[in-house]
Amino acid sequence: MKTHQFEVLVVGAGGAGLMAGLYASRTAKTAIITKLYPTRSHTGTAQGGIGAALGSQEEDRPEWHTYDTIKGSDYLGDQDAIEFMCNEAVQAVYELEHMGLPFDRTPDGKISQRPFGGHTNNITGKPVRRACHAADRTGHMILQTLYQQCMKNNVTFFDEFQAIDLLMVDGAAAGVVAVELATGEMHVFHAKSVIFATGGHGRIWEITSNAYAFTGDGPSMIMRRGLPLEDLEFFQFHPTGIYKLGILITEGVRGEGGVLINGKGERFMEKYAPKVKDLASRDVVSRAIYMEIRNGNGANGQNYVYLDVRPESVNKYAAADGRLNLDGTPLNVTGEEILAKLPDIVDFCRVYLGVDPITQLMPIQPTAHYAMGGIPTNMYGEAISDENNTLVPGLYAAGECGCVSVHGANRLGTNSLLDLVVFGKHAGLKAAEYARGASFKTLPDDPTEFARAQLERIRQADGTENVFDIATKMKKIMFDDMGIFRSGKGMQNALEVIRDLKRRYQHVTVTDTGKIFNMEMMNVWELGNLLDLAELTTVAAIARTESRGGHSREDYPERDDKQWLKHSLAWAREDGRIELKYKPVVITRFEPKLRTY
Amino acid sequence: MEVTLKIFRYNPETDKKPSYKSYKLDANEMDRVLDLLEKVKGYQDGTLSFRRSCAHGICGSDAMRINGMNRLACKTLIRDVGTRVTVEPILGLPVLKDLIVDMEPFFDNFRSVKPWFITADPEPEKERYQSPEARARFDDTTKCILCACCTTSCPSFWGSEKYVGPAAIVAAHRFIFDDRDQAAAERLQILNEATGVHRCHTIFNCTMACPREIQITKAIGEVKMAISTGILD
Numbered sequence: 001m002k003t004h005q006f007e008v009l010v011v012g013a014g015g016a017g018l019m020a021g022l023y024a025s026r027t028a029k030t031a032i033i034t035k036l037y038p039t040r041s042h043t044g045t046a047q048g049g050i051g052a053a054l055g056s057q058e059e060d061r062p063e064w065h066t067y068d069t070i071k072g073s074d075y076l077g078d079q080d081a082i083e084f085m086c087n088e089a090v091q092a093v094y095e096l097e098h099m100g101l102p103f104d105r106t107p108d109g110k111i112s113q114r115p116f117g118g119h120t121n122n123i124t125g126k127p128v129r130r131a132c133h134a135a136d137r138t139g140h141m142i143l144q145t146l147y148q149q150c151m152k153n154n155v156t157f158f159d160e161f162q163a164i165d166l167l168m169v170d171g172a173a174a175g176v177v178a179v180e181l182a183t184g185e186m187h188v189f190h191a192k193s194v195i196f197a198t199g200g201h202g203r204i205w206e207i208t209s210n211a212y213a214f215t216g217d218g219p220s221m222i223m224r225r226g227l228p229l230e231d232l233e234f235f236q237f238h239p240t241g242i243y244k245l246g247i248l249i250t251e252g253v254r255g256e257g258g259v260l261i262n263g264k265g266e267r268f269m270e271k272y273a274p275k276v277k278d279l280a281s282r283d284v285v286s287r288a289i290y291m292e293i294r295n296g297n298g299a300n301g302q303n304y305v306y307l308d309v310r311p312e313s314v315n316k317y318a319a320a321d322g323r324l325n326l327d328g329t330p331l332n333v334t335g336e337e338i339l340a341k342l343p344d345i346v347d348f349c350r351v352y353l354g355v356d357p358i359t360q361l362m363p364i365q366p367t368a369h370y371a372m373g374g375i376p377t378n379m380y381g382e383a384i385s386d387e388n389n390t391l392v393p394g395l396y397a398a399g400e401c402g403c404v405s406v407h408g409a410n411r412l413g414t415n416s417l418l419d420l421v422v423f424g425k426h427a428g429l430k431a432a433e434y435a436r437g438a439s440f441k442t443l444p445d446d447p448t449e450f451a452r453a454q455l456e457r458i459r460q461a462d463g464t465e466n467v468f469d470i471a472t473k474m475k476k477i478m479f480d481d482m483g484i485f486r487s488g489k490g491m492q493n494a495l496e497v498i499r500d501l502k503r504r505y506q507h508v509t510v511t512d513t514g515k516i517f518n519m520e521m522m523n524v525w526e527l528g529n530l531l532d533l534a535e536l537t538t539v540a541a542i543a544r545t546e547s548r549g550g551h552s553r554e555d556y557p558e559r560d561d562k563q564w565l566k567h568s569l570a571w572a573r574e575d576g577r578i579e580l581k582y583k584p585v586v587i588t589r590f591e592p593k594l595r596t597y
Numbered sequence: 598m599e600v601t602l603k604i605f606r607y608n609p610e611t612d613k614k615p616s617y618k619s620y621k622l623d624a625n626e627m628d629r630v631l632d633l634l635e636k637v638k639g640y641q642d643g644t645l646s647f648r649r650s651c652a653h654g655i656c657g658s659d660a661m662r663i664n665g666m667n668r669l670a671c672k673t674l675i676r677d678v679g680t681r682v683t684v685e686p687i688l689g690l691p692v693l694k695d696l697i698v699d700m701e702p703f704f705d706n707f708r709s710v711k712p713w714f715i716t717a718d719p720e721p722e723k724e725r726y727q728s729p730e731a732r733a734r735f736d737d738t739t740k741c742i743l744c745a746c747c748t749t750s751c752p753s754f755w756g757s758e759k760y761v762g763p764a765a766i767v768a769a770h771r772f773i774f775d776d777r778d779q780a781a782a783e784r785l786q787i788l789n790e791a792t793g794v795h796r797c798h799t800i801f802n803c804t805m806a807c808p809r810e811i812q813i814t815k816a817i818g819e820v821k822m823a824i825s826t827g828i829l830d
Contacts, residue, residue, distance in 0.1 A: 037700065039743050040648075040656040054723075097724040100714025100778065102732060102739050102771075109726030134739070140655065141739065148713035182693060211650040247653045347810075348653060351672055352627075468639030511643040514610045517694045520643040 001448055002187045006031040006156075007435035008428070009176055009191035011163045011218060014041030015139070015417065016399025017197030018146035019424030020381075020431065024195070025155045028432035032155060033178055033189065035162035035213065035522075038147045042199050042211045043399075043420065046139025047344065048116060048252030049131025050096075050421070051414030052089035056110040057129050057326055062086045064122040065130060067590060069415060072118040072281050073408025074549035074559065075592035076231070076567070076585055081379040081404045083588065085415075085422050092421045093132050101145040103134050114255040114341075118281040118412040118597070127255075127279045131414045136250050136342045142417055161187065162522055165451035166194065166221045166395075169441035171385075173394035177451040181522070184515025186448045192438045193394045193431035196222070196375060196383075197424060200400040202235075203526075204534045205368030206479035209241055209248035218401040220529035222375050223536070224450075227385055227392065228569040228581070230403040231373035232533065233541035234550045236411055237484050239285035241367025243304040245352055249345055249364060251413040254278040256341055257333065258309035259317050260289065261361065262297040267317065268305075273597035277321070280597035283410040283550045286366040290484050299363060306361035309342070311335050335359075366484055372411055372550060373537075374403040376569065381427025387569055387583040394434060398427040405567060408585075409549020458524050463509035467524050470501050470508065470531075478534055486541060487554045495538045502531050536570045539578045544568065561592050598680055600624040602633055604645065605685040607692055615692070617683075618642075626676035630684065631659055634670060634696075647696040654808055657744030660687050661696055667746040667806040687749035689758070703745045706761040710787055712768035715780035731776045738771040738816050740809040747803035747813050753796040760796040761788070763803035763813045770816040774829060781829055789824045797821070 008024040010017045013034035021032040034041070053060040065086040070077055097103060097111060104112040115127035134141040150157070158178070165177040173194040178187050201216025202208045219229050239260070240249040254260075259278050262268045272288040273280035280288075293303050311333050318324075318331035325331055335358040339346055342357075349355045349362055375397035376384045381404075383395040399420040406419060477497040481490035505528060512520040546560035547553050566582040573579055599621055607615035620637045631649055638645045647670070648658040654672035661670050662685040664678050675682070690698040741764065748754050748762035769788055773781040788794045794817055803813040823829050 036650055036656070036658065037704075037743075040650050040658045042651065042656070044742070045651050045653070045655045094722075094724050098720045100772075100775070102735070102775065103724070105727050105729045105732045107729060109728050111724050135736075137655075137740070140742070144739075145714075151708055152711075152713035152715075211656060212652060213650045245653075344655075351654070351674070466640070467643075468636075512646075514608060514644070514694075516608070516610055517646045517697050519646045520638070 002185065003190060004031070004187060005190045005440065007191065008193045008195065008431045009033065009189045010195045010197060011176055012197035012199060013038035013157065014197060014199055014399060014420065015043035015142050015146060016420035016424035017195070018150055019421055020195045020197055020398055020428035021155050022146065022150055022153060023425050023428030024432040025153060026432070028435045030155065031158060031189065033158040033161040033163060033176070035160060035181070037159050038157065039143060041143055042214060044140045044143040045211065045248065046417050047136040047248060047250035048255060049114060049133035049138050049414045050093060050142065050417035051116065051119060051130050051412065052093040052132055052418065053086065053130060054090055054093060054111060054113060054132065056106055056113050059121070060128050060130055062090060064120065064128070065089065067122055068119050069406065069412055070590050071595055072410055072412040074410055074595055075561070075565065076405065076408030076548060078405050078586035079588040079590060080586050082406050084379050085406050085418060088422045089418050092418065096142065096145060096421065099145050099149050101134065101141050103132055114252055115279060116255050116413045117251050117279045117285065119414070120276065125275050127276055131252065131255060133252065136252055136344045139417060142421070163217060163221065164454060164525065166225050167443060167447055168225050169443065171393065172441060173392065174441040174443060175447070177448050179522070181517055184518055186451060188443070188447045190440060190443060192435040192440055193396060195381070195396040195398065195427050195431050196401050197397070197399045198401045200371040201530060201533050202368045202371065204474065204478050204530050205483070206475035207241060207246040207365065208368040209238055209246050210368065215526035216529045216533045217526065218397065219374050220532055223532060223572050226571070227383070228376060228571045229374060229536060230376035230569055231405060231567050232537040232570055233544050233568060234372040234409045235368065235537065236282055236370040236372060236550050237286045237366040238369035239282055239289055239366050240307050240364040242348065242352055243363035243365050246367035247348055247352060248367065248369070249307060249348070249362060253307060253309050253342060253345060256309065256338065257314035257318050257323070257331065258307055259313060260285070261306040261308050262292045263299040263301070263305065264297055268292050268297070276597045281410055282413065283552070284597055286484050287552060289366055304363045304365045307364045308361050309338055309357050310359060311338060368479070370411055370416060371400055372403070372405070372407040372409065374401045377402050377404055379404055380430045381423050382430055387581045389583070394438065396427040396431045398423040409551060454525065455521060458508070458510060458521065461507050461509040463507065465504045465507040467508045467527055470504055471527055474498065474501050474531060474534055482538055482541060485552055485554055488542065491538055491542045495535070495542065498531060498534050498538060502535065505531055532572065536572060536578060540568045540570050540580060543580050565592060598624060598626065600633060600675060600680045600682060602637060603683045604637070606695055608644065608694055624675055626674065628675050629671050630663055630673045630675070630678065630682060631670040634684070646694045655742060657742035660744040660746045660749070661685065662687055667750040669744060669746070669808045672808050687745060689749045689755045700745065702758050703748060703764065706765045707743065707768055709761055710765045710769040710784055711780060712772065714772065714778055716777060717779055725777050727777055735771050735774040737811050738767045740811050741767050741771070742809060744808060746806040746808055750802040750806040752800060752802065753798060759792045761792055763817060766794060766817050766820055767811060767813055770820055773820065773823065785820070785824050788820055794821050794824065
């Protein structure tokens with residue numbers, strides 16, 4: 001066992017972790033630990049853009065961004081936090097540019113912006129260019145740029161150190177226990193402030209855009225220390241994943257004029273969102289795709305539809321919609337321009353499907369994408385422990401693992417990159433500020449006890465169950481019964497299956513008895529996280545007897561603001577019981593109203 | 598179809614020297630090599646160790662030698678490589694276990710070229726302006742995901758870890774040709790040393806290996822030209 005001491009410890013080195021580390025390290029002794037190399041983080045796979053009302057090419061205002069985000073959240077987002085994020089957005093994007101981020105440019109040299117789902121001009125109701133982009137690799141550029149800045153500023157990294165336990169002393173965060181993957185050795189990181197920036201948990205579902213690494217490590221560690229998780233029942237399914245593989249095809253494709261087409265060749269989004277059509281919110285579009293499939297309109301009778309970005313289609317539908325270039329001329333895009341704007345999308349389709357999107361249709365289906373819920377925090381990234389917003393001293397969360405909540409029941413595209421830059425920064429600032437006035441808590445004699453017990457239990461199990469079988473069954477049932485459309489009966493079924501899998505998981509063991517890069521051990525531990533979060537998610541979803549955003553119930557198809565305009569908090573109690581409590585949504589200026597696109 | 602994976606295995610805790618083990622499994626031609634490695638790990642040998650994360654060619658974790666070529670396992674389909682597939686760790690970096698190599702020398706080289714934005718000018722209130730043409734000048738080298746496919750395919754790097762290698766030069770290129778950056782001269786000086794661009798003998802292995810299709814040899818050529826002429830264009 002090795003022990004390290006840092007004033008601020010950041011867990012995770014994606015966009016939120018790097019931003020937090022960058023800001024905290026300005027005034028506090030800071031380290032970032034990450035189970036991957038920082039540049040492998042999932043932020044790098046974000047494609048389409050980061051939202052900010054710069055108004056580079058047309059009028060836009062932070063107030064419109066705020067309203068669109070609140071509406072997108074199906075009124076479950078906290079309005080004070082959303083307003084804060086959207087106001088900070090503009091300066092956050094300029095800051096990224098100042099760090100050298102190579103955004104695409106307008107002809108006059110400004111940051112180029114493209115339309116995205118749910119982002120509108122609030123006067124005309126038409127889509128607005130708000131997504132600041134760097135081709136279709138905006139997340140890659142953000143991740144690289146922030147890592148570059150961390151290197152430049154000598155931020156301390158512990159690469160390939162996997163956190164497995166949060167240390168708490170007297171109700172305050174006191175550090176983290178991590179396994180050094182290269183040696184298998186346990187390290188204790190004693191800290192005054194701990195920031196979780198561990199990302200999402202989309203590996204729970206069968207069809208997913210999420211990396212293998214997205215196993216909900218941060219929320220699981222928090223949960224095991226008796227703290228609640230917020231709004232887990234809200235998980236986003238992105239409308240356009242590559243059929244069967246789930247690989248993300250950015251909404252930027254539709255931002256650039258691409259349209260969804262069903263098996264009959266119809267542009268079906270006109271029926272579901274007459275005003276903004278293919279650029280409706282993700283929950284709306286994903287449901288529309290499922291309705292089409294259910295009504296027998298899937299392509300070739302299968303469970304997929306097409307995304308069409310062939311230049312002749314883009315131009316045809318732009319003319320039909322009256323969409324013009326900014327100078328008022330008709331749109332006339334070419335294959336070369338599409339390739340220049342969406343090079344990675346074209347590459348993915350060619351590699352994984354053998355399809356060329358410039359001349360062919362892309363087969364797509366909705367794919368598990370983003371956790372709106374997670375570790376509850378306030379708008380400064382400070383973790384909270386109950387329905388009264390009581391702070392957990394020294395504990396912070398930012399990025400996808402956190403729940404401020406700015407995304408409510410459904411996140412708008414481009415707001416995740418924004419979330420991690422804005423709240424990563426504020427979590428870093430707050431954590432450093434707290435550390436200045438705090439002292440190191442005295443750790444227990446053996447701080448690794450709980451972490452070791454978790455791994456030892458896996459090592460000692462009888463090995464009668466196969467880890468891959470359990471993972472496969474979990475993913476399938478969660479996709480089938482805890483996916484885009486849900487019902488009480490289906491979810492109850494999912495819960496029983498998950499609980500059975502949790503019992504079977506007790507019998508999974510590892511065959512690798514070594515210390516060096518024992519990835520099998522870590523993967524089994526991660527599966528335990530996914531199972532725990534799947535259970536919590538399902539319990540929270542069963543309890544919520546309404547449809548809102550990403551939580552869509554066939555037995556309760558309407559939103560019910562009287563009963564359910566509130567955030568859920570779920571605790572996994574020591575006796576195995578799951579306890580749910582609720583806290584109100586912060587409403588400032590925008591009264592909930594019917595949501596149409 | 599039946600696919601045979603012949604995989605380089607080495608566990609320093611138990612093995613005196615590396616060996617190859619073969620695994621037969623049922624697959625289809627659209628399977629990724631990574632999918633099959635996962636299946637081997639799940640059902641045949643849980644001790645098989647490799648890095649992976651995003652599984653679609655963006656995170657750069659799973660660079661491997663697949664049938665003798667450096668590739669990403671997640672971006673290589675069975676239809677591209679056939680039914681007899683040899684998988685080995687990338688060359689030129691110490692093997693730590695199975696397909697996992699020590700990436701530290703690679704990242705040390707990367708850091709040595711100062712791959713971060715440098716300017717002495719004060720920050721404007723809004724963005725710095727940059728023309729689309731100036732932005733396009735270095736677009737290709739912004740695609741790099743630091744997977745090390747290029748560097749570990751380069752005979753000059755195999756010859757000496759001290760050579761910064763193609764990936765580091767690509768990283769430098771991205772800033773040298775960015776007209777907002779002001780440290781081109783500093784980086785060109787670093788790359789003009791004995792460990793720099795002069796070790797490139799235009800073998801093109803790097804360009805062939807790059808899963809992002811970056812024109813690496815061309816980028817290195819542009820850096821060489823800038824060093825010899827002192828002109829950035």
